[in-house]
Amino acid sequence: MSETTKTGPAHQGLVDVLVIGAGVTGIYQLYRAQEEGFSAKLLEAGSGVGGTWYWNRYPQARFDSESYTYGYLFSKELWEEWEWSEHFAGQPEIERYFNYVVDRFDLRRLIDFGAKVSSVVWDETAAAWTVTTEAGTEYRARHVVAATGILSVPFVPEIPGRADFRGEQHHTGRWPKTPVDFTGKRVAQIGTGSSGVQIVPAIADDVAHLTVYQKVADWLTPLNNRPITAEEQAELKGNFESIRDTLNTSPSGFLHQITMRSGLEDTPEQRQEFYEQKWNSPGFTKLSEHYYDMTTNPTVNEEFCEFIAGKIRSIVKDPATAEKLIPKGHGYGGRRPPFGTGYYEAYNKPNVELVDINETPIVRITESGIETSEGHQEFDIIIWATGYDFGTGALNRLGVRGRQGRELKEYWADGPSTYLGVVTAGFPNFYFPGGPHGALGNNPRYSGDQVDYVMDLLVHARDHGHEVVAVTDAAEQEWTDLVNGNEAQLSFLKSSYFYGANIPGKAVKQLLNPMGRYKLQELIHESVENGFPAFEFAKAAEQEA
Numbered sequence: 131m132s133e134t135t136k137t138g139p140a141h142q143g144l145v146d147v148l149v150i151g152a153g154v155t156g157i158y159q160l161y162r163a164q165e166e167g168f169s170a171k172l173l174e175a176g177s178g179v180g181g182t183w184y185w186n187r188y189p190q191a192r193f194d195s196e197s198y199t200y201g202y203l204f205s206k207e208l209w210e211e212w213e214w215s216e217h218f219a220g221q222p223e224i225e226r227y228f229n230y231v232v233d234r235f236d237l238r239r240l241i242d243f244g245a246k247v248s249s250v251v252w253d254e255t256a257a258a259w260t261v262t263t264e265a266g267t268e269y270r271a272r273h274v275v276a277a278t279g280i281l282s283v284p285f286v287p288e289i290p291g292r293a294d295f296r297g298e299q300h301h302t303g304r305w306p307k308t309p310v311d312f313t314g315k316r317v318a319q320i321g322t323g324s325s326g327v328q329i330v331p332a333i334a335d336d337v338a339h340l341t342v343y344q345k346v347a348d349w350l351t352p353l354n355n356r357p358i359t360a361e362e363q364a365e366l367k368g369n370f371e372s373i374r375d376t377l378n379t380s381p382s383g384f385l386h387q388i389t390m391r392s393g394l395e396d397t398p399e400q401r402q403e404f405y406e407q408k409w410n411s412p413g414f415t416k417l418s419e420h421y422y423d424m425t426t427n428p429t430v431n432e433e434f435c436e437f438i439a440g441k442i443r444s445i446v447k448d449p450a451t452a453e454k455l456i457p458k459g460h461g462y463g464g465r466r467p468p469f470g471t472g473y474y475e476a477y478n479k480p481n482v483e484l485v486d487i488n489e490t491p492i493v494r495i496t497e498s499g500i501e502t503s504e505g506h507q508e509f510d511i512i513i514w515a516t517g518y519d520f521g522t523g524a525l526n527r528l529g530v531r532g533r534q535g536r537e538l539k540e541y542w543a544d545g546p547s548t549y550l551g552v553v554t555a556g557f558p559n560f561y562f563p564g565g566p567h568g569a570l571g572n573n574p575r576y577s578g579d580q581v582d583y584v585m586d587l588l589v590h591a592r593d594h595g596h597e598v599v600a601v602t603d604a605a606e607q608e609w610t611d612l613v614n615g616n617e618a619q620l621s622f623l624k625s626s627y628f629y630g631a632n633i634p635g636k637a638v639k640q641l642l643n644p645m646g647r648y649k650l651q652e653l654i655h656e657s658v659e660n661g662f663p664a665f666e667f668a669k670a671a672e673q674e675a
Contacts, residue, residue, distance in 0.1 A: 145169045147588070148261055148271035150247050150528065153181015155564035155577040156277030157228060158202060160237055162585045163275075168592075171269065172237075173261070175246035179232050181279055183224040188305040188325065188513075189332035191221040194353060194413050194469045195572045198366055199384055201227065203374045203578075208234060210367050217412060218355040242267075249529035250274055252558065257597045257670035259559065262529075272597065273559045273588060277581075278524035280565065280573070280641075285523075285633060286514050287320075291495035301514040302329065312336040316508060318343065318500055320492075321515030324468040329513060330482070331472035340482045341507060343492065343500075346465070347457040349438055353469040354412045381647050383572030386418040393421035393430030401430070405437040413469050416462075418571075425463035425621035435461050445474040454486045463621040466628065520627045521566040521641030522546050532557035545630075545639025547610045549601045549664055550653060552580050558600040567613050567640075569647040570620075576647050583654045587662060596667035605664030609653075612645065619644040 147163040149156045152174035163170040176184050183191075193200055197214035212230060215223060232238050249262045261269040284303035286292070292299075300310060302325035312333045319326060320343045327350055334340055358366075366373065376385055393401055408416050417424075424430050439456045446452035455474065476482050485502065493501045499508040519526075522542055530538035536556050541547070548554050551567035561584045564577030591599050617640050622628045630636040643650060657664060 144258060144270040144272065145171045146271070147171075147273045147275060148173065148259070148269055149275045149277055150250075150261075151181060151277040151279060151282070151524075152176070152179040152228075152232075152241055152243075153183075153277060153279050153282070153564075154200070154228070154574045155279065155581060156181065156275075157231060157237065158204070158574075158578055159275050159277050159563065159581045159584070160240060161204065161235055162581055163588075164237070164240065166585055166589055168588065170240055171271070172241045173245040173247055173263065173269070174241055174243050177243050178225070178229070179238075179241070180225045180228040182281055182303075183221055183228065185282070185303055186305060186325065187221050187225075187307065188300075188302045188329055189310075190328045190471075191302075191305075191325070192216075192328065192353075192355070193218045193224065194324065196384065196413065197224075197358075198373070199377055199572055200574055202231060202574075203377060205235075206370050209370050209374075213363055214358055216355055216357055218353055247528050249531070250276075250560070251529075251531045252533060252560075254533060255670070257559070273561070273599075275584060276525055276528060276530075276560070276562045277564055277577075278528065278562070280521050280523075280568075281518045283519040283523035283527060284514070285517050285519050287516055288634070289492055289495055294497050295495050295499075295512060296497050297509060298511045299514065300511070301516070302326070303518060310511065312511065314338045315510040316499075317341070317511045317513065318507075318509045319513040319515055321345070321513075321517065323348065323515060323517055324466065325517075326513075326515030327468045327470040327473045329515060331470070331476045334476045334479050334482050337481060340476075341485060341500075341509070342482070343485050343487050344454065345487050347455050348465055348468050349435065349457055349462045350468045350470050350473055351409060351416050351438065353471050354410060355471060377572075377575055379651075380575070381571065382414070382418045383575030383647065384414060384418055386415050389419055389421055391421060392423045393427060393433075394423075398433075401433060402437065405434055408434075409437075409441065416467065416469075425461070428461075431461040431463070438462070442474055445478075447478050451477050451484050454484055460623055461621075464623045465626045466622070517627055517632055519633050519636070520630060522630070523633075525562055525565055530557065530560065532560065543637065545637045546641065547606050548613075549606045549609045550580070550583065550650060550657070551609075551643055552583060553601045553606075555601050555603045555606040558598050567609070567643050569643045569650045571647060576650060579647070579651060579654060583658070586658050587665070590662055591667055594667065595669065597670045598666075598668040600666045600668075601664055602666060612649075613643055614640050616644045619646075 146168035147170045149159045149172040152172055160170055160172045178184050196217050197219040245263045248264045251260045259271045259274045284301040313336050315337050317337045317340045322344045421430055442455050443452045490502045490504050526539040533556050546566040548567045552561055563580030569576035624638055625631045628642050629638045631638050
């Protein structure tokens with residue numbers, strides 16, 4: 131499903147920094163490397179920039195972080211020049227933004243498109259990496275930054291007969307550029323996560339019939355998107371410095387204000403009024419501006435869940451369908467909550483039906499449709515809204531080999547080991563901001579912290595004449611133990627994709643940083659201030675065989 135074309139000569143000269151991935155993190159990494167005077171190159175598998183927002187172009191794909199909190203903060207001029215049209219922008223606008231940034235800062239000339247990486251191999255003698263693409267092009271780099279993202283490898287479950295289906299099949303994470311025509315088609319959608327809940331209402335009026343196969347119901351609440359008014363645009367532009375400072379320090383990476391009181395401080399009537407306010411509030415404020423103990427206090431969590439369940443029952447006319455849409459076995463915050471527009475309402479349409487595959491399991495895909503335990507149904511299109519190999523998926527597929535030929539995939543077979551979610555022992559000069567063990571919240575904000583840290587580290591090495599940067603085993607172990615030892619701070623279930631539980635055979639291990647952004651920033655600051663004590667620095671000639 132990747133786009134590959136041969137780029138450039140068969141061998142490229144040595145560059146200081148080679149970035150893999152032209153998403154939000156990779157573009158920022160490329161910008162910072164160039165600004166600091168390093169020679170740099172970026173390799174991108176696709177034919178355009180945007181990463182997740184290049185590949186995910188399904189109907190009504192959009193942010194559930196406020197647009198202006200997701201974009202870059204490194205340039206006041208960029209902030210003032212670009213105007214987001216909606217609080218939660220859609221994919222076409224997001225893709226335009228990243229193209230604007232790349233051209234605005236003259237970065238496109240440093241990007242090779244259609245360059246899907248197949249191997250990244252450390253050369254101990256030369257103290258450099260050899261990076262090879264599927265087309266056979268080789269690149270040499272002193273430092274490699276794998277900005278490959280946490281949601282970039284689509285997962286499709288191994289259901290028998292999938293290859294036999296003669297109609298169209300599309301995964302939300304590899305949606306075709308040519309629009310899919312749903313008019314009058316019989317459509318099956320498998321999966322109801324953050325992508326799936328956006329597609330259902332987007333296509334419900336076009337299809338002849340839509341059958342949605344649900345494995346786990348989630349506590350979906352309204353996104354409550356709307357256009358940004360002229361007054362709001364002026365306020366955003368006039369308050370750049372304060373907005374930037376808030377986003378650079380906020381634990382969630384949002385502009386949201388934490389509600390500093392327990393739910394039990396309010397009366398039951400006040401809580402119901404508060405829940406109504408949350409239902410009508412935008413996006414992630416349902417989590418980040420809720421009672422501070424909403425995810426930890428069973429009374430408050432159960433009450434909020436019952437409030438949402440009441441909303442679902444009031445919206446969905448068929449009681450049996452409504453009950454299927456109400457989650458069982460986890461409270462709000464137990465899984466990554468999706469946000470939608472018109473999702474529950476779509477099930478009131480006569481051509482939309484919901485199938486709970488726990489009650490009615492899929493047996494196989496056939497040439498003409500899907501067979502379940504209750505019979506066979508014919509389809510023209512199957513949509514796979516089945517998620518991703520989260521956190522380590524892309525990194526484990528790069529063919530990374532470090533010292534003594536150590537394979538990253540093998541090293542992480544029992545779960546990732548990292549230092550600050552940026553580096554791993556045995557792989558010198560290799561970095562992965564935005565990968566596993568980073569933080570929580572608005573991804574560009576904490577991955578931006580990590581990019582800045584990588585650049586501080588590389589500048590330090592350059593200023594001191596060091597060509598090799600390697601984290602110590604002890605530092606890696608200390609951070610990984612902190613990550614794994616604090617998982618009780620998270621409300622997420624171990625059955626969620628945040629632990630890799632959705633991927634058959636993958637170790638169920640912590641892929642987030644449960645201590646959050648404050649701890650990450652604190653340790654980054656200490657590391658920089660103390661001269662990077664977690665690292666060993668050397669020149670190429672000093673390397674051991």
